[in-house]
Amino acid sequence: MALTMSALTLPPVTRALNTLSHVLDKGLAHAQAREFDPDNLVLARLAPDMLPLSGQIQRASDSAKGVVARLAGLESPAMADDETTFAQLQDRVARTLAFVRGVDAALLDGSETRTISLPVPGKTIEFAGQSYLMDFALPNIHFHVTTAYAILRHNGVPLGKLDYLGLTR
Numbered sequence: 001m002a003l004t005m006s007a008l009t010l011p012p013v014t015r016a017l018n019t020l021s022h023v024l025d026k027g028l029a030h031a032q033a034r035e036f037d038p039d040n041l042v043l044a045r046l047a048p049d050m051l052p053l054s055g056q057i058q059r060a061s062d063s064a065k066g067v068v069a070r071l072a073g074l075e076s077p078a079m080a081d082d083e084t085t086f087a088q089l090q091d092r093v094a095r096t097l098a099f100v101r102g103v104d105a106a107l108l109d110g111s112e113t114r115t116i117s118l119p120v121p122g123k124t125i126e127f128a129g130q131s132y133l134m135d136f137a138l139p140n141i142h143f144h145v146t147t148a149y150a151i152l153r154h155n156g157v158p159l160g161k162l163d164y165l166g167l168t169r
Contacts, residue, residue: 005071005112006105009133013064016145017097019166020060021090023149023159028086030157039085044151053151055081057089060144061096067137068100070116071129072107 031038045052051059058081069076077099083089111129118125118132127136146164153159162168 004105004109005129005133006108008130009068009071009108010100010103010105012138013068013100013141014097015166016060016141017064017093017100019145019164020057020148021093021097022163022166022168023152023157024057024086024090024093026159026163027152027155027157030152034156041152041155041157042084042086042089044155046147046151046154050147053148054083054089056144056148056151057092058083060141060148061092063137063141063144065096065099067133067141068103068108070118071111071114071133072103073111073114074103074107 027041028038031041042054043052058079061079062076065076065079068074077095079092079095083092114129116127116129116132118127118136149159149164160168
């Protein structure tokens with residue numbers, strides 16, 4: 001496989017979204033097996049100043065659809081950030097995955113030098129496409145996926161490294 005921007009973008013983004021779906025499935029199964037409301041985990045967090053599970057899923061979703069849209073020169077689909085249940089979080093991941101899978105890979109190829117302007121609080125950061133992907137977007141997606149995993153693991157969900165790596169599905 002050539003190292004095109006689509007090859008560097010679409011597989012890891014798809015994998016991250018599949019990992020989110022998998023850890024959410026395991027979280028739901030854990031709650032059901034222990035007979036507690038799985039939606040109680042939606043607001044679980046690792047520290048008081050961190051986003052809860054729902055926020056981690058939302059940010060991973062936003063980052064995933066954002067990187068694909070920006071590199072492809074498309075508009076990222078808006079999502080409301082109003083999920084309060086496992087079913088709603090799974091639906092968001094599925095809609096994000098559908099968007100990512102629906103983008104023509106050819107639109108990403110050649111975006112290595114495309115200027116990506118990213119508004120952050122108080123300023124706008126500019127990147128070349130490849131730097132945006134490798135130095136910002138992918139690490140950001142993985143941060144939120146890892147944090148979602150850690151929140152569920154911290155709350156007793158039996159997850160292991162192989163779940164994160166996708167080797168248990």
